[in-house]
Amino acid sequence: MNIAPVSAEDVELAVDLAVYRLRKAELDAWDYRAGTLKWTCWETVEHIADDLFAYAVQMGPRHPPINGHVPFVCEPRRSGGPASTVFAEREAGPEGLLQVLEASAALLAAMVRTMPPEVRAHHVMGLSDPEGFAAMGVVEILVHTHDLAEGLGLEWDPPAELCARVLARLFPDAPTDTEPWPTLLWATGRGTLPGRARLTRWRWHAAPADER
Numbered sequence: 001m002n003i004a005p006v007s008a009e010d011v012e013l014a015v016d017l018a019v020y021r022l023r024k025a026e027l028d029a030w031d032y033r034a035g036t037l038k039w040t041c042w043e044t045v046e047h048i049a050d051d052l053f054a055y056a057v058q059m060g061p062r063h064p065p066i067n068g069h070v071p072f073v074c075e076p077r078r079s080g081g082p083a084s085t086v087f088a089e090r091e092a093g094p095e096g097l098l099q100v101l102e103a104s105a106a107l108l109a110a111m112v113r114t115m116p117p118e119v120r121a122h123h124v125m126g127l128s129d130p131e132g133f134a135a136m137g138v139v140e141i142l143v144h145t146h147d148l149a150e151g152l153g154l155e156w157d158p159p160a161e162l163c164a165r166v167l168a169r170l171f172p173d174a175p176t177d178t179e180p181w182p183t184l185l186w187a188t189g190r191g192t193l194p195g196r197a198r199l200t201r202w203r204w205h206a207a208p209a210d211e212r
Contacts, residue, residue, distance in 0.1 A: 003164055003165055003168040004165060005131050005165070005169070006131050006134045006135040006138060006165050006166055006169050007112070007131075007134060008108075008109040008110070008112040008113040008134060009109075010134060010135075010138050010162055010165060010166075011052075011105055011108050011109040011112065011134050011137050011138055011141075012105065012106075012109050013159075013162060014105075014137075014138045014141040014142055014158070014162060015052075015101060015102060015105035015141055017145075017158060017159075018101070018141050018142075018145040019098050019101060019102060021145065021149065021154055021155075021156055022045070022094075022098060022145070022148060022152070022154070023094075023095075023098065024154055025041070025094065025148075025152040025153075025154060026152070026153075027093075027094060029041065029151070029152050029153070030042040030094055030097070030152075032151045032152065033151055034144070034147040034148050034150070034151040035146065035147035035148070035149075035150035035151050036147070036150075036190075037147050037151075038080055039081060039082055040151075041148050041151045041152055042088075042090075042097060043081050043082055044082075044144055044147055044148055044151075045088070045097050045098070045100075045101055045144075045148065046082065046084055046086060046087055046088055046097070046100070047082040047084060047144065048101060048104075048140050048141055048144045048145075049086045049088070049100045049101045049103075049104040049105075050074075050082070050084040050085055050086040050104070051136075051137065051140045052101075052104035052105050052107065052108045052137050052140065052141075053085060053086045053104040053107060053108075054069070054070075054072075054074075054085065055108050055111075055123075055133040055136055055137050056104070056107040056108040056110075056111040056133075057070050057072070057107075058070055058121045058122065058123070058133065059111050059115050059119055059121050059130065059133060060111065064119060064120065064121035064122075065121060065122050066120060066121065066122050066127055067122060068122055069122060072085045073085060086100065086104060088100040105137070105141070108133065108134070108137045109134075111130070111133075112130045112131070112133060112134040115130040116130075117129060117130060117131070121133070123136070123206040125203055125204055125205065125206040126205055126206035126207035126211075126212065127206070127207050127211065128206035128207060128208075129207075129208050131169065131208070132169065132170070132206045132207065132208065133206075135165070135166045135169040135170050136170065136204065136206060138162065138165075138166050139166050139170060139184070139188065139204065142158050142162070142163065142166070142184065143184065143185065143188045143190060145158075146185065146190060147190075157181060158181060160179065160180045160181060161180075163180035163181045163183070163184045164180040166184065167180055167183060167184055167187065170204035170205055170206070171184075171187045171204055171205070172205060172209065174186070174187045175193065175196070178193050178194070186198070186199065187199070187202060187204075188202060189201075189202045
């Protein structure tokens, strides 16, 4: 089956769906734990926004770094919390938090849309191209919204086609005879598949297929 590459439009679709769902959360639920994570739901949204920001700016310099990250300060606000560059003002409430998420996603989508496909930049799981950064951003949104949905008591079932595209780009060893969303959860250590135990260690492949 011929699967289309991951695009800037996929980043926009993923964040639009996530924000629509997260707006349904109870206002007092944002300090609950996000599923099996040790972070609160608020911290988890900040983590997603931070990852999207980091993926975007990694491609930003005229000569993108290939051996390390662009050196923004990245640190946790509490012991055990996620290390981040991007934080949302608590006074802005959940709507402000979701605006921060949307803004980071827009930045990544814009960079993916404008960067030449031959651009390469460092990621710890492989030297990546714009499509790879788009795919990683989509996975961050999809699987962490799953964590958030568990913590906030929401339903979350993203489109199969979107899941299939990021699986094809980042998880070449994932099974192709199972439904894409459960397979993505399995590939990121969040579920089981028939005949396959839950993964305790996992990774994706950021580099293009012909450069791994």
